Amino acid sequence: xxxxxxxxxxxxxxxxxxxxxxxxxxxxxxxxxxxxxxxxxxxxxxxxxxxxxxxxxxxxxxxxxxxxxxxxxxxxxxxxxxxxxxxxxxxxxxxxxxxxxxxxxxxxxxxxxxxxxxxxxxxxxxxxxxxxxxxxxxxxxxxxxxxxxxxxxxxxxxxxxxxxxxxxxxxxxxxxxxxxxxxxxxxxxxxxxxxxxxxxxxxxxxxxxxxxxxxxxxxxxxxxxxxxxxxxxxxxxxxxxxxxxxxxxxxxxxxxxxxxxxxxxxxxxxxxxxxxxxxxxxxxxxxxxxxxxxxxxxxxxxxxxxxxxxxxxxxxxxx
Amino acid sequence: xxxxxxxxxxxxxxxxxxxxxxxxxxxxxxxxxxxxxxxxxxxxxxxxxxxxxxxxxxxxxxxxxxxxxxxxxxxxxxxxxxxxxxxxxxxxxxxxxxxxxxxxxxxxxxxxxxxxxxxxxxxxxxxxxxxxxxxxxxxxxxxxxxxxxxxxxxxxxxxxxxxxxxxxxxxxxxxxxxxxxxxxxxxxxxxxxxxxxxxxxxxxxxxxxxxxxxxxxxxxxxxxxxxxxxxxxxxxxxxxxxxxxxxxxxxxxxxxxxxxxxxxxxxxxxxxxxxxxxxxxxxxxxxxxxxxxxxxxxxxxxxxxxxxxxxxxxxxxxxx
Numbered sequence: 001x002x003x004x005x006x007x008x009x010x011x012x013x014x015x016x017x018x019x020x021x022x023x024x025x026x027x028x029x030x031x032x033x034x035x036x037x038x039x040x041x042x043x044x045x046x047x048x049x050x051x052x053x054x055x056x057x058x059x060x061x062x063x064x065x066x067x068x069x070x071x072x073x074x075x076x077x078x079x080x081x082x083x084x085x086x087x088x089x090x091x092x093x094x095x096x097x098x099x100x101x102x103x104x105x106x107x108x109x110x111x112x113x114x115x116x117x118x119x120x121x122x123x124x125x126x127x128x129x130x131x132x133x134x135x136x137x138x139x140x141x142x143x144x145x146x147x148x149x150x151x152x153x154x155x156x157x158x159x160x161x162x163x164x165x166x167x168x169x170x171x172x173x174x175x176x177x178x179x180x181x182x183x184x185x186x187x188x189x190x191x192x193x194x195x196x197x198x199x200x201x202x203x204x205x206x207x208x209x210x211x212x213x214x215x216x217x218x219x220x221x222x223x224x225x226x227x228x229x230x231x232x233x234x235x236x237x238x239x240x241x242x243x244x245x246x247x248x249x250x251x252x253x254x255x256x257x258x259x260x261x262x263x264x265x266x267x268x269x270x271x272x273x274x275x276x277x278x279x280x281x282x283x284x285x286x287x288x289x290x291x292x293x294x295x296x297x298x299x300x301x302x303x304x305x306x307x308x309x310x311x312x313x314x315x316x317x318x319x
Numbered sequence: 320x321x322x323x324x325x326x327x328x329x330x331x332x333x334x335x336x337x338x339x340x341x342x343x344x345x346x347x348x349x350x351x352x353x354x355x356x357x358x359x360x361x362x363x364x365x366x367x368x369x370x371x372x373x374x375x376x377x378x379x380x381x382x383x384x385x386x387x388x389x390x391x392x393x394x395x396x397x398x399x400x401x402x403x404x405x406x407x408x409x410x411x412x413x414x415x416x417x418x419x420x421x422x423x424x425x426x427x428x429x430x431x432x433x434x435x436x437x438x439x440x441x442x443x444x445x446x447x448x449x450x451x452x453x454x455x456x457x458x459x460x461x462x463x464x465x466x467x468x469x470x471x472x473x474x475x476x477x478x479x480x481x482x483x484x485x486x487x488x489x490x491x492x493x494x495x496x497x498x499x500x501x502x503x504x505x506x507x508x509x510x511x512x513x514x515x516x517x518x519x520x521x522x523x524x525x526x527x528x529x530x531x532x533x534x535x536x537x538x539x540x541x542x543x544x545x546x547x548x549x550x551x552x553x554x555x556x557x558x559x560x561x562x563x564x565x566x567x568x569x570x571x572x573x574x575x576x577x578x579x580x581x582x583x584x585x586x587x588x589x590x591x592x593x594x595x596x597x598x599x600x601x602x603x604x605x606x607x608x609x610x611x612x613x614x615x616x617x618x619x620x621x622x623x624x625x626x627x628x629x630x631x632x633x634x635x636x637x638x639x
Binding site: 089090091093095096114115116117118119120121122123124126127210211212213214215216220221222223226239240243244246249250253254257258 | 409410411413415416434435436437438439440441442443444446447530531532533534535536540541542543546559560563564566569570573574577578
């Protein structure tokens with residue numbers, strides 16, 4: 001046993017030709033988050049507090065969460081986030097957040113300060129103000145890259161799942177949702193301390209050009225986010241496939257009901273998802289880590305108490 | 320094998336002393352919905368159409384907490400949610416924060432059929448409804464005097480009320496706000512399977528009395544209140560937060576698949592993991608079995624199978 005932490009910055013069709021100016025800032029962002037998380041675990045912070053480091057990824061404009069969120073079809077930002085405690089199974093989720101600097105912290109407040117689990121849109125925004133959370137103009141979250149992505153997606157008349165290669169004009173319209181689309185779209189963190197306390201947190205801007213009001217997998221307990229006494233999971237990829245596949249819940253269910261290890265369970269679940277659609281990070285109560293994906297790549301990093309650490313984008317998928 | 324259908328009008332602390340004027344209209348509502356569903360199955364309608372049809376009937380019935388008759392938010396408004404899922408294709412649709420659409424379940428169906436998404440909420444859902452030409456009305460259409468009274472009582476008691484309840488005991492301590500004493504009826508749902516094993520589920524609700532504006536419950540959460548795959552179709556009811564944590568609907572199917580349990584065993588297994596007084600569910604399997612379990616005082620429910628069996632109940636054998 002021992003503590004363990006894993007972080008992701010989204011799975012998808014990340015081109016192997018990703019230029020350094022896009023790759024390096026993200027690797028640096030993952031490295032910084034990993035260091036923040038490791039320090040917090042070494043200082044014996046509770047995993048719930050550790051995974052709230054997702055705030056760092058939200059503040060980093062290179063990831064699709066918080067600042068840097070992709071835009072709806074109306075050019076607006078509607079963020080969602082979710083947090084869950086494996087021991088108590090308390091959880092909190094928000095959707096349709098447009099002015100709150102850190103949606104994950106709002107989700108945490110829903111969990112800690114209300115009798116509910118999930119608040120959305122106007123109600124979530126009102127609660128944020130009641131609680132004195134930091135809010136800003138929506139323009140704060142919008143980056144030039146995302147304005148460009150929205151423009152490209154609308155020109156291609158299809159839903160774009162975030163970072164993508166330049167759009168091929170000859171791609172037929174009905175390939176709109178084909179595997180050619182890049183699918184990076186979420187940030188997340190899972191952590192376990194050396195007493196087996198587990199927690200998970202996920203945050204996202206959603207998918208480029210999404211319909212106003214569209215909710216994805218991130219705030220859906222059991223889909224993009226889940227933790228119980230066995231493991232903590234944060235998933236990323238095509239939201240609709242993750243919801244149908246109840247990905248995060250299934251990892252724990254398969255461990256419990258089929259007796260699989262974390263790595264086996266995580267691989268099993270990802271295998272059930274159509275290729276090109278998903279990835280996840282997970283830790284178990286005994287300090288194991290799994291980071292499988294069936295997309296081209298997944299921005300990820302992990303570390304365990306025995307000194308192992310890793311930052312990767314491609315390499316051995318579905319491991 | 321053969322077709323099967325089950326319908327529920329909510330699980331909760333339904334008092335055994337429920338007066339006839341509250342009990343009879345609900346039983347009649349369940350009976351009518353069951354008949355509508357049976358006729359549709361006999362006419363070989365697809366289960367997706369069957370469950371939508373039945374839930375629309377329940378939404379239109381002011382005696383149930385969905386559509387007309389929805390409970391109110393703390394601001395006295397209506398925010399409805401609904402969800403539908405097809406077991407064979409695993410396509411699904413969900414909506415939340417719907418305030419003017421007469422049949423939220425039909426809006427959820429349109430999200431499933433007409434968009435690349437699964438779930439739309441609040442302003443976006445309302446705008447989509449209008450684009451699609453769905454019937455919309457003033458929000459006042461859904462508000463009944465009983466629900467205005469429930470909200471008033473809940474606010475006086477300063478606690479979240481999970482729908483129908485006994486008159487509030489003034490001596491109930493504030494911290495019992497979320498204790499099992501609260502009645503927990505709060506949802507309508509329908510599950511159906513045809514003689515070819517096609518499965519579908521649909522759930523619809525107004526939520527919980529005095530909920531915070533913007534609060535989303537278990538109904539639109541795939542795997543919590545609503546789920547279907549090739550093995551079974553499930554619709555859950557009760558305390559939303561417990562159903563979400565417990566991923567009830569998904570667990571029934573998961574336990575059938577991963578532990579090889581029958582539908583009834585799997586439903587009992589999933590229910591046993593939920594704290595007493597919190598939930599109920601209805602489910603049908605691809606082979607035409609039916610399960611209707613609850614760990615609350617009662618659950619308004621009805622079911623029928625092709626062999627001629629049918630049942631309408633409120634209390635009786637819980638966790639059978």
